[in-house]
Amino acid sequence: MKQCTHADELPHPEPEPLSDTCLECQAAGTHPIQVRLCLTCGHVGCCDSSPGRHATEHYKDSGHPIMRTFEPGEAWRWCFVDHVLV
Numbered sequence: 580m581k582q583c584t585h586a587d588e589l590p591h592p593e594p595e596p597l598s599d600t601c602l603e604c605q606a607a608g609t610h611p612i613q614v615r616l617c618l619t620c621g622h623v624g625c626c627d628s629s630p631g632r633h634a635t636e637h638y639k640d641s642g643h644p645i646m647r648t649f650e651p652g653e654a655w656r657w658c659f660v661d662h663v664l665v
């Protein structure tokens with residue numbers, strides 16, 4: 580099983596969210612199903628079940644490896660590079 584090293588390199592404390600919803604969706608007029616927070620820069624983007632998939636787009640554009648859920652009551656993180664929960 581692959582070991583994720585990206586979590587060790589994340590900033591502490593985690594970055595302030597840049598917004599409270601997916602701004603790309605807001606601009607495009609689409610609606611996020613759920614949103615994710617980038618733990619490198621605080622970008623908020625929508626999940627892969629949303630039409631825009633902007634969290635994944637953000638990873639492709641920025642290379643920022645790890646996001647966490649931005650949904651109330653949930654607490655998990657996902658590494659885009661290793662495809663594992665961290």
Ligand SMILES: [Zn+2]
Nearest residue numbers: 583585658661
């Ligand atoms: Zn990783």
Ligand SMILES: [Zn+2]
Nearest residue numbers: 601604625633
């Ligand atoms: Zn979006």
Ligand SMILES: [Zn+2]
Nearest residue numbers: 617620622643
């Ligand atoms: Zn980012």
